[in-house]
Amino acid sequence: MKTLVTAILASTAIAAQLFESEPNGYSSIQIDEDGQTKTLYVAMDTTGSYGTTLKVPYNKRAMLLTASELSPSNFYRPNLLGGSVEFDVDLSLANCGCIAAFYLVSAPGKDKNGNYWNTDGYYYCDGNQVGGNYCPEFDIMEAN
Numbered sequence: 001m002k003t004l005v006t007a008i009l010a011s012t013a014i015a016a017q018l019f020e021s022e023p024n025g026y027s028s029i030q031i032d033e034d035g036q037t038k039t040l041y042v043a044m045d046t047t048g049s050y051g052t053t054l055k056v057p058y059n060k061r062a063m064l065l066t067a068s069e070l071s072p073s074n075f076y077r078p079n080l081l082g083g084s085v086e087f088d089v090d091l092s093l094a095n096c097g098c099i100a101a102f103y104l105v106s107a108p109g110k111d112k113n114g115n116y117w118n119t120d121g122y123y124y125c126d127g128n129q130v131g132g133n134y135c136p137e138f139d140i141m142e143a144n
Contacts, residue, residue: 003124009129012119018141026041026042026043026044026068026070027041028040028041028042029041029042029064033078037047040062040064040065040066040076041064041065041066041067041074042061042062042064042065042069043062043063043064043065043070044056044060044062044072044123057093058098061119061122061124063075063107063122063123064076067078069142070122070123072116072123075107075123084142087101087102089102089141089143091099091143094143094144096144097144098144099142099143099144100141100144101139101141101142101143102140102141103126103137103138103140103141103142104137104138105124105125105126105127105135105136105138106135106136106137107122107123107124107125107135107137108123108125109124109125109131109135110125110133110135111133111135113114113144117132117133119131119132119133138139
């Protein structure tokens, strides 16, 4: 069985370690995938990482990359078929009325002609066409 272990807004109970930011400002994070340790990079315009926690600030999102450069070929796209995802979330600092979400999208976004869509600088897309670009979305958790 495939397993992917990662920490987004996580407590120290999970097997993840964040390191100092790379030169481009992205933090690196180590995850366990199928029993192997893998280093990923967190593409986010504001980093809130410290210790073993990645804090995603209000109204922000984070993309996971396989290299420390944001390019369409570096998006982390694990094969979850027949596998699982494990994560811990600390919502103790989330305000009422906001939505704390953990979801997967088929990034990088592409337009109707198959060209990469990069209107926000992160190739973002989702199931509601936020920013004008639609792609499949799978919501794992939404809480408020």
